Amino acid sequence: MGVLQNEYFKGKGTGYLRKRSGTAGLLPIGNATEIAIAMSINTQQMRDYENAGGGLADQQDSIESMTATVTLANLNPENVARLTAGKATEVTGAAQSAESHTVGIQGSFVKFDFVPDMDDTVTVTDTGAATTYTEGTDYELKNGGLVVLEGAIADAADIEVSYTSLNSRTVETLLEVGEEYEFYFDGLNEARSGKPHLGTFHRCKLSPTQGLALITDDYGSAQFTITVLKDDTVSGSEKSKYAKIEMAA
Incomplete structure (x- = not known):
């Protein structure tokens, strides 16, 4: 048995999104103040009906969903399009x-x-x-x-x-609802001298933001949610069809 080594984490990095239907590849989303993974758990409990006072006889947990919440500080047109399920285009000035x-x-x-x-x-x-x-x-x-x-x-x-x-x-909003993406996090751990800390989320859908402020006192930001879906193209008994996290030794 090896000696316990405590390992702490202070993360920085850049997120990338790739449209699975396109050919543009992984495109950076820029400065994000937070990228956080969360699991939604469904818990079923069996109470102890044999003894006075109750308690639990058994419990089963199952994962309902996996999400990543992204808070964007970079509100360029491409990100505003992602936040609003829209499409960004360039317009050339003229007389x-x-x-x-x-x-x-x-x-x-x-x-x-x-x-x-x-x-x-x-x-x-x-x-x-x-x-x-x-x-x-x-x-x-x-x-x-x-x-x-x-x-x-x-x-x-x-x-x-x-x-x-x-x-x-x-940005023309609500034009690309339901688009599928791959999400990749190219990160590092400042608490370990900047060693790589990477995340790949194979198949995802974006939920548009629930708030995009047009008037602010401070620097603006907006949040959207990435829902991680099962990707059947990933094969292997030891490989997740949802996501993997890689941490440098």
């Missing part, structure tokens, strides 16, 4: 000429079709550009459009806006 809109009432917001470059010129006119409206008098520019002021733009008026749109990233 937008005579983009037409119908306003509501004075005081209402008019959202542009693309992300505007507010450091460049924005022109607002009526249809056909017979009248050019004045910023600060007829409208106020905002991050994604303009607010109609109590000026020359009438309620329900048709207007045209010309501007330069920025390069942007768009």
Whole structure:
């Protein structure tokens, strides 16, 4: 019998996700403040009915599910897409000429079709550009459009806006519900001089976040859950069809 060696853990590392239906391979999720594995246990108990006072005669535990909870600090478009079961795309900026809109009432917001470059010129006119409206008098520019002021733009008026749109990233939510992934953790144990601490989760599904804040006092983060499923492509009596953890000696 070997001498007991205490081993402590202080983990750091990067998680990777691979769409099992795709060819892009394992892609990093970036900075995560927590990645934690959990088991859901179903417990059945047999009470002792033979003796006064009761107690347990037997107990059986079975695992209902295995999950990994990930708290993301890296909220780039790809991760926001993962958090919202969406799809991220790149949009190339360009000159937008005579983009037409119908306003509501004075005081209402008019959202542009693309992300505007507010450091460049924005022109607002009526249809056909017979009248050019004045910023600060007829409208106020905002991050994604303009607010109609109590000026020359009438309620329900048709207007045209010309501007330069920025390069942007768009996430269309709820487009990829049910996608299957492989999840890999390329980690280390700071308590053991940074020795590798790795995890492979063969077949998984992502549950979208239950909270993605749009206004925060501190750095934002969001949490999602990875449910680990049985992978029948893994063979061998000593190999798990769910996940494996590798720790350097």
